[in-house]
Amino acid sequence: MKTYSALLRRLLPALLLSAAAPFAAHAAYPEQPVKMVVAYGAGGGTDIIARVMAPYIARYLGNNASIVVHNRAGAGGGIGFAEVANAAPDGYTIGFINTPNVLTIPIERKSNFHWQGFDLLGNVIDDPGNFSVHADSPIRNLKELVAYAKANPGAVTYGTTGIGSDDHLAALMFERAAGVKLTHVPFKGAAEVHNAIAGKQIMMAAMNIGEALQYAKGGTPLRHLGQMSTARTTLAPNVPTFKEQGYDIVMASLRGIAAPRGLPPPVREQLVNAIQKAAADPEFQAKAANHFAPLRYLPPQRYEAELKEAEGGFRQLWQAMPWADK
Structure with missing residues (x-):
């Protein structure tokens, strides 16, 4: 019994250290x-x-x-x-x-x-979501956008962050609701959409209102046509919603x-x-x-x-x- 007890006393610290090893590994995260x-x-x-x-x-x-x-x-x-x-x-x-x-x-x-x-x-x-145009554009709201698109089918080019993005789906919903045809130009990200609208390579940017406000603050002259929230956000209290302008689109x-x-x-x-x-x-x-x-x-x-x-x-x-x- 004495031999067994002595052996156990020697092994016990090692056994406890081994049992604690997985917990120590997690505790060290991230290494x-x-x-x-x-x-x-x-x-x-x-x-x-x-x-x-x-x-x-x-x-x-x-x-x-x-x-x-x-x-x-x-x-x-x-x-x-x-x-x-x-x-x-x-x-x-x-x-x-x-x-x-x-x-x-x-x-x-x-x-x-x-x-x-x-x-x-x-x-x-x-x-x-949100639609923005360059500040030089004559279009000031969704009503004017629809009038222009009906008079010039397919002439309104709009950039998004890709097929199936919130921007793209919102634009498709808008086309259906307004009875117009727009031309989709997909990009890899919002920064590329921003560059395209800043350089007037596209007529409209479909991008989130937070992104649009950030780019406008950075110096790009943009006009925001409408935000796709249920009510005006505190970020953009002066930008009307789509619903206010007759289009029940929330995205x-x-x-x-x-x-x-x-x-x-x-x-x-x-x-x-x-x-x-x-x-x-x-x-x-x-x-x-x-x-x-x-x-x-x-x-x-x-x-x-x-x-x-x-x-x-x-x-x-x-x-x-x-x-x-x-």
């Missing part, structure tokens, strides 16, 4: 930089908020964390979304997923991701953060808590407001419920108005 994927080009609304928010998420992750933003533009966001969905579920790859693109791409074509294949970490932005882009499904629970909890704290940080909120980013934090369960409901709506829209070849 290397975390990659944050943005599925659109640099300078767009998602890219801007990602770069503004990343240091705050890192602050609340602790352990001297760092977050590096990587732009993976293309395929209406599909390239970046797929990179996040198919990465190792270890907490070192996260990314923004944007509606409706993350919902509509799997509806309109075969894809190697689906929103249910992500670990949702929290929504950050809810940005209503917005949720921009939330997700990771590959299957994160270790302690790592997932750490990320969720860090994002929630970052979103509530007054310093971050002030910087976001300076960039006209309409914040709307949603915890994972509420975020999931909104995505599920929105997906059902877009599937119905696809049946009534398939948009892939538009």
Whole structure:
């Protein structure tokens, strides 16, 4: 018995250390930089908020964390979304997923991701759609836009962040409601749409109101024709809604953060808590407001419920108005 007891005393510290090893590994997270994927080009609304928010998420992750933003533009966001969905579920790859693109791409074509294949970490932005023209344009509101489009079928060129984006779907709804024909010019991101409207290469930019306000603040002379919110937002109280102008169109882009499904629970909890704290940080909120980013934090369960409901709506829209070849 004495020999057994002596052996146990010698082995016990090693056994306890071995049992604690997995917990120590999780406690050390993150031990290397975390990659944050943005599925659109640099300078767009998602890219801007990602770069503004990343240091705050890192602050609340602790352990001297760092977050590096990587732009993976293309395929209406599909390239970046797929990179996040198919990465190792270890907490070192996260990314923004944007509606409706993350919902509509799997509806309109075969894809190697689906929103249910992500670990949702929290929504950050809810940005209503909007139509903007160059300030030199004679068009001042939706009524004048419709009159011009009817007199010049197909002459109104409009830029979006891609087929199936909120901008594109809103424009298709507007075409149907107004009985007009517009010409779609898809781009890889809002920054490219901005460059095209600034250079007068397109007649109209279909982009979110927060992005449009940011570009206008940066010096691009834009006139905003209408925002696609249920009521005028505090960001743009002087811009009428589409509904006010006779077109019952409501469209917005949720921009939330997700990771590959299957994160270790302690790592997932750490990320969720860090994002929630970052979103509530007054310093971050002030910087976001300076960039006209309409914040709307949603915890994972509420975020999931909104995505599920929105997906059902877009599937119905696809049946009534398939948009892939538009």
